[in-house]
Amino acid sequence: MSGEETEYHSKDFDWEELRQRIEDDPTLRYHFLPFTHQSVSSSALDSQSWNHFHARHSTGKFFKERRYLFKEFPELASCEEHSKVLEVGCGNGSTALPILRGKENILVFACDCSSEALERATEIVYASNVVSAKSRFRPFCCDFSTCRFPEWLICDSCRETSLQKRNIFLSDVKRDLTDITSLKESDECCVGGVDYVTLIFTLSAVPLDRMSTAVTECFSVLKPGGLLFFRDYGLYDMTMLRFEADQRVGFREYKRSDGTRSYFFSLESARNLFLAAGFIEVELEYCCVKSVNRRKQKTMHRVWVHGKFQKPM
Ligand SMILES: C[S@@+](CC[C@H](N)C(=O)[O-])C[C@H]1O[C@@H](n2cnc3c(N)ncnc32)[C@H](O)[C@@H]1O
Incomplete structure (x- = not known):
């Protein structure tokens, strides 16, 4: 097994044990306190924060192809010719590029609320050696938590x-x-809807009060029977525990110093969102990976949520 496969496919520890340990730690208690004053955020400010983020991380170094996607979501490998994917919150193309590379006839529509991100993704995809990348990659700007996807995509x-x-x-x-x-x-x-939606580390960036609108929008763009592939930060992931008390902006919701947000999903919170939008649950589980930083002699417990949801036929 390659390092990457090990990283993304193992169940290195039991999530319940991690939960117990963290909830028993008095120094981490502030993460679980109920939240009374939910902050309201503006869509324009959120997009601006992501624009700055992508401008700061414009070097190729930050770009990392998510090569594990076809293993996590094998339907992408076995899909019909000319299938259509919508990658929501495409960033610099870490998800879009491996999908284009993995399947020669697949079309990837890719949206982001940040124009910087779309420019980076387009540059990276066009500079790749992927077959007909220019005609198969269709980027467009959209904040899917406040706007509808364009009519031509659905109709x-x-x-x-x-x-x-x-x-x-x-x-x-x-x-x-x-x-x-x-x-x-x-x-x-017009496109007539898509066969697959990928929502990879994007929903956690959307403010909690807009998440259900965002998920409903994903539901509306899928063809009947279409699948949504979900991967995002899980509850008690190491990165959640690093946030300070004053960075909390909601229950399990945090804001980084650069203005970008991150929510940490439990299986229940993810399930509730997708089922309320009309999806059927196909797969939903925690992915728990232990990695060791040898230099700092520290063990890191990473938690991601892996989900697969279907629009009824
Ligand atoms: C962590 S990146 C994930 C990028 C990509 N999906 C991947 O696999 O690497 C999150 C992306 O979501 C975008 N984003 C955040 N909120 C969004 C929104 N409301 N609508 C569209 N894109 C959004 C950000 O600009 C950013 O590029």
């Missing part, structure tokens, strides 16, 4: 008429099937 009213017209033309000139499928993927008509 397919113009699709049938435009396909009919093309089929007549194609039968005239006796084009083969390959040409038909490639024409089907042109920019000229």
Whole structure:
């Protein structure tokens, strides 16, 4: 097994034991106190914070492809030709690029609330050696917690008429099937919903009071039977415990000094959000990974939530 597989597929410790240990530690008690004065945040300020974040981390060093995605979500590897994925909160392309690389015909629509992020992602994808990256990667700006996804992504009213017209033309000139499928993927008509949504370390950045709107938006853009792949920070992840008391902005919700936010999901909080939006739970579990910082002689307990949810047929 490679280092990366070990990192993302092992269950190194029991989450319940970690919970017990942390909840018994008096120095960490402030993390569990009820929160009375929920802070209201503005969408424009949140996007600005993410813009600054991406401007600061514009070097290639910060970019890391999430190569484990096809192992965690094997449906991406076995999906039909010309499947459509929407990567929500694409950042610099860490999720979009491995998906484009892993499957030659897949189309990746990628949104982010930060224009800086979209520029970085586009540069990185275009500079890659991925086959037809330019035509298969479709970035657009959107804050999915306050705005609807664009109409062309969901709607397919113009699709049938435009396909009919093309089929007549194609039968005239006796084009083969390959040409038909490639024409089907042109920019000229609406997309008609996507087969998969990826929500990878993005929902935790959305303020808690806007999360249900954001998840409902993801539900609306999926085709019936489509899948949403979720991976995000889990409750009692080491990075949660590093936040100071004055960085709490809500229950299990924190703000970094640069203005970006992070929420830490329990299985229940993730389940409640997705089921309330209409999804069916397919998989939901904690991923618990122990890694050792040899230089500092410290063991780090990482907790992520892995989830797979389906829109009913
Ligand atoms: C931690 S990064 C994750 C990037 C990417 N999904 C990945 O796998 O690395 C979170 C991204 O979500 C974006 N984001 C935060 N809130 C958002 C919102 N409300 N709408 C769209 N994008 C958002 C940020 O700009 C940032 O690029």
